[in-house]
Amino acid sequence: MKSNVRQIGHVSVVDLSGKITIGEGDVALRNAVQEILDAGNQHILLNLEKVSYMDSAGIGELVACYKRAKEKEGSVKLLNPSGKVYDLLSLTKLEEVFDTFKDEKEALVSF
Amino acid sequence: MKSNVRQIGHVSVVDLSGKITIGEGDVALRNAVQEILDAGNQHILLNLEKVSYMDSAGIGELVACYKRAKEKEGSVKLLNPSGKVYDLLSLTKLEEVFDTFKDEKEALVSF
Amino acid sequence: MAAETSVKLVIPSRVRLVDLVHSAAEKIAEIAGFSDDEMLNIGLAVREAVINAIKHGNGEDASKEVEILLEVTGRGLRVRIQDGGAGFDPEGTPDPTAEDNLLQTSGRGLLLIRAFVDDVRFNYKQGRGMEVTLEKALKTG
Amino acid sequence: MAAETSVKLVIPSRVRLVDLVHSAAEKIAEIAGFSDDEMLNIGLAVREAVINAIKHGNGEDASKEVEILLEVTGRGLRVRIQDGGAGFDPEGTPDPTAEDNLLQTSGRGLLLIRAFVDDVRFNYKQGRGMEVTLEKALKTG
Ligand SMILES: Nc1ncnc2c1ncn2[C@@H]1O[C@H](COP(=O)(O)OP(=O)(O)O)[C@@H](O)[C@H]1O
Numbered sequence: 001m002k003s004n005v006r007q008i009g010h011v012s013v014v015d016l017s018g019k020i021t022i023g024e025g026d027v028a029l030r031n032a033v034q035e036i037l038d039a040g041n042q043h044i045l046l047n048l049e050k051v052s053y054m055d056s057a058g059i060g061e062l063v064a065c066y067k068r069a070k071e072k073e074g075s076v077k078l079l080n081p082s083g084k085v086y087d088l089l090s091l092t093k094l095e096e097v098f099d100t101f102k103d104e105k106e107a108l109v110s111f
Numbered sequence: 112m113k114s115n116v117r118q119i120g121h122v123s124v125v126d127l128s129g130k131i132t133i134g135e136g137d138v139a140l141r142n143a144v145q146e147i148l149d150a151g152n153q154h155i156l157l158n159l160e161k162v163s164y165m166d167s168a169g170i171g172e173l174v175a176c177y178k179r180a181k182e183k184e185g186s187v188k189l190l191n192p193s194g195k196v197y198d199l200l201s202l203t204k205l206e207e208v209f210d211t212f213k214d215e216k217e218a219l220v221s222f
Numbered sequence: 223m224a225a226e227t228s229v230k231l232v233i234p235s236r237v238r239l240v241d242l243v244h245s246a247a248e249k250i251a252e253i254a255g256f257s258d259d260e261m262l263n264i265g266l267a268v269r270e271a272v273i274n275a276i277k278h279g280n281g282e283d284a285s286k287e288v289e290i291l292l293e294v295t296g297r298g299l300r301v302r303i304q305d306g307g308a309g310f311d312p313e314g315t316p317d318p319t320a321e322d323n324l325l326q327t328s329g330r331g332l333l334l335i336r337a338f339v340d341d342v343r344f345n346y347k348q349g350r351g352m353e354v355t356l357e358k359a360l361k362t363g
Numbered sequence: 364m365a366a367e368t369s370v371k372l373v374i375p376s377r378v379r380l381v382d383l384v385h386s387a388a389e390k391i392a393e394i395a396g397f398s399d400d401e402m403l404n405i406g407l408a409v410r411e412a413v414i415n416a417i418k419h420g421n422g423e424d425a426s427k428e429v430e431i432l433l434e435v436t437g438r439g440l441r442v443r444i445q446d447g448g449a450g451f452d453p454e455g456t457p458d459p460t461a462e463d464n465l466l467q468t469s470g471r472g473l474l475l476i477r478a479f480v481d482d483v484r485f486n487y488k489q490g491r492g493m494e495v496t497l498e499k500a501l502k503t504g
């Protein structure tokens with residue numbers, strides 16, 4: 001998995017690509033989010049458009065990121081989960097946990 | 112493997128892509144060349160630019176095509192074997208058998 | 223070996239080998255004639271079951287093996303995952319979609335497995351370990 | 364099982380399963396730390412040896428198995444391919460690059476295997492069949 005962070009105002013947009021899976025993608029996601037929190041930012045938008053799939057470890061890490069941001073009074077929201085990733089969020093009922101957007105601008109103003 | 116034939120004058124240019132390997136690519140190559148010969152054409156330029164690799168069955172089929180064209184007083188020449196495919200032709204000394212070109216126009220006038 | 227188109231894989235209990243097994247499962251699903259989307263689902267289900275066998279069954283002890291049998295059957299695909307662990311009660315695991323569990327960071331593997339294949343059977347073999355069997359039928363018509 | 368990072372595959376003698384074994388070999392080569400180009404070479408060498416085991420060793424008899432052991436060793440990668448056949452004399456095969464053989468449509472598999480790995484050993488096991496061992500070391504420094 002690859003990640004790239006764009007800071008737009010007070011929101012850190014993380015463009016992810018690849019697979020969020022056990023042992024690699026999940027660790028990469030954890031590190032990316034931890035860096036943002038360590039830098040004192042806490043509003044995080046994960047752009048999932050180019051994430052092809054996740055396994056249960058990757059899904060667990062998404063939740064872990066959500067909780068870590070929450071602890072710092074921040075939030076993690078999702079942009080454009082596509083195909084399989086969308087199915088997984090709906091199957092695990094995590095749609096109820098994550099605010100999810102199709103449009104980046106709409107997502108940005110929601111923070 | 113995929114193939115597409117362009118008839119340029121008396122030369123049939125076969126654009127190949129994918130892998131020429133046992134059980135699939137080799138059969139596809141055989142069929143493509145056989146169709147050309149059956150149609151009464153016998154000057155064949157195999158464009159290997161988009162062939163990623165071959166195994167020994169694929170290499171054997173290249174030779175079989177060469178022989179079949181020769182039987183009909185025709186010829187099989189090669190265009191742009193790239194990377195691994197070039198290595199394989201050189202390793203098997205088939206460079207000595209096949210006229211090989213980098214430029215399509217040069218190849219065409221050679222027939 | 224049961225089926226003419228089948229692959230048995232035996233791996234030590236290491237998570238780094240999961241991707242390889244995952245790809246093999248996708249390939250067999252493709253050979254069996256499943257669509258791209260079903261292939262992804264089957265791959266994910268096998269992946270989760272193999273991760274469980276490595277982590278929970280064998281406790282990531284690399285000296286213990288996981289055996290995966292991928293078989294194309296007359297109806298579709300059958301996958302057996304065998305670990306060397308003490309087994310568990312598959313009905314006794316918490317529902318990860320229950321309100322109270324939504325923020326758990328684990329516990330979703332069995333849910334995914336059950337969602338992505340038609341049938342999942344758990345079979346504890348005395349002295350051997352847990353055997354999980356996944357079945358997925360090809361759509362006909 | 365010898366190495367902590369290893370995969371054993373057992374397949375019936377069917378050519379349609381060669382791609383799957385080929386991919387597994389490439390994955391293991393990647394895990395072992397080989398470059399993309401070396402990964403391709405290793406994959407091709409394993410592919411050819413497995414095709415030979417299926418076709419020449421087992422005569423494409425699907426009731427006979429081919430066993431492939433892929434192992435990451437301290438030095439690089441070791442692959443063992445075992446068939447159930449009668450074996451053969453690897454020194455007795457014609458040189459496909461000899462002038463007279465250039466137009467043969469077969470006979471290039473062993474050449475490719477030998478070209479793409481560092482070491483190839485042939486070992487006939489009485490009552491079991493032919494075992495071909497490929498070794499490839501990681502470049503160091
Ligand atoms: N092969 C297995 N051997 C022993 N226990 C298992 C096995 N597979 C699953 N389990 C048990 O079932 C629980 C739920 O598994 P799962 O839904 O995959 O979630 P997770 O692996 O994230 O805990 C595991 O925590 C474990 O206790």
Ligand SMILES: Nc1ncnc2c1ncn2[C@@H]1O[C@H](COP(=O)(O)OP(=O)(O)O)[C@@H](O)[C@H]1O
Pocket residue numbers: 167411415416419420421446448449450451456469470471472473474493
């Ligand atoms: N595993 C094997 N068992 C028996 N014979 C083999 C085996 N591998 C190779 N051979 C013999 O060696 C010959 C040369 O093999 P190879 O160079 O791979 O070319 P090809 O497979 O195209 O004939 C084969 O024709 C066969 O007679």
